[in-house]
Amino acid sequence: MTDVITIPATTPLAQKAAADGVRFILATFVDMNGKPCAKLVPIEALDELEAGALGFAGFAAGAIGQRPQDPDICVIPDPDSYANLDFIKPGLAMVQCDPYVNGEPWPFAPRVILKNVLETLRGKGMTAMVGAEIEYFLLARDADGSIHTADTRDSSGQPCYDARGVTRMFEHLATTSKAMNDLGWGNYANDHEDGNGQFEQNFTFADALTTADRVITLRYIISMVAEAQGMTATFMPKPFSNRSGNGMHLHLSLWSESGDSLFPAEGDAHGLGLSSTAYSFIAGILDHAPALQAFIAPSVNSYKRSGARTTTSGATWSPRVADFGGNDRTHFIRVPDGNRIELRGGDGSANPYLAIAAALTAGLHGISRGANPGAPNGPGIPGDAATPLPPTLLHAVEALRTSELLAEAFGPAVTAYYADVKEEEFLTWHNTVTPWEIDRYLTAF
Missing domain, CATH: 3.10.20.70 (Glutamine synthetase, N-terminal domain)
Structure with missing residues (x-):
């Protein structure tokens, strides 16, 4: 003992x-x-x-x-x-x-960056509550480095919510669920997602910093539990070209210091149950969406997800333009009810501290200007005038380099450094000859 x-x-x-x-x-x-x-x-x-x-x-x-x-x-x-x-x-x-x-607090540290943004928010008499949806695949890796679904029976063309797939992964899901509840996080759902081998586990929303901390801790827990059971958990946005990718959707709301939500309203012009503050917050995020993508979709692989044409299940669940709508999962911003908005552009590679900090910064800028997002788009109808999201990480980096707002909020040296890191990531990938290129070009000319 x-x-x-x-x-x-x-x-x-x-x-x-x-x-x-x-x-x-x-x-x-x-x-x-x-x-x-x-x-x-x-x-x-x-x-x-x-x-x-x-x-x-x-x-x-x-x-x-x-x-x-x-x-x-x-x-x-x-x-x-x-x-x-x-x-x-x-x-x-x-x-x-x-x-x-x-x-001194290190200005390049993501947790410090988020705390600085939250301090700005407090200076305006507000706090932010955030929920995060954690999606991931459970995989096995072969000796040659290739990957396949850990559950070899998980091969249905439409596996989402399949009770059998959930049951076969019961030990992993239950262990992780119990861990979250023992920690007091309030796990309320664990499900099979849209891709073969893909799952999602949810915990109750909390203040922005707490949720960001929990995302980091939960990724660690999921990874360690999977390893103990002979599997690999990946939050990679798009590990399979023909399957849905891993999102990290953020549910955002602002509250007063007295504990009242600033988002709900009755009889609003657009019928989504939101206040003018909430609509301005949405407008700010939409206005800065291209630069925001550098933080909420921060990897080369992110743009294989957001640019996907089709999947086995028939939907990508990933927005292509910066628009918003009601309880409709095809939009960049979904409004499920009057209490919150759901930012759906983020993926599993996002750093939660930076993603939340950037989203709050953009939304606050909309509030400070009294910005109007216009009318919401109808179900399944992307806005014709909506800004297209960046097609690659390099495009997102270019948008970030021109963002005076994020440079001011995070610090010019910080945003420039981050942009350099992400540009180098893109160029390293771009300079790598892939099997696709060999197959397409080797004897093509």
């Missing part, structure tokens, strides 16, 4: 760890690509962690605005993000952290 280690519980994080018998904490932050970076910290070193004494070589961690010669990134844990992961490894917990350099 493992000896119980007794550490004085003098801080909220220490108290939570002591109550759960935690022996190690994954002190975690993400780079701009959303990669979870962590150190495994023994509970005996919790004081050092909370004091910001543990350093990371930022350049080695990933895209987070550092060069090899820069000072260490040190992290400060947020006890509100604490998650007991005892079901993955006995005695393990995770906490999301804010990166600092030389004692």
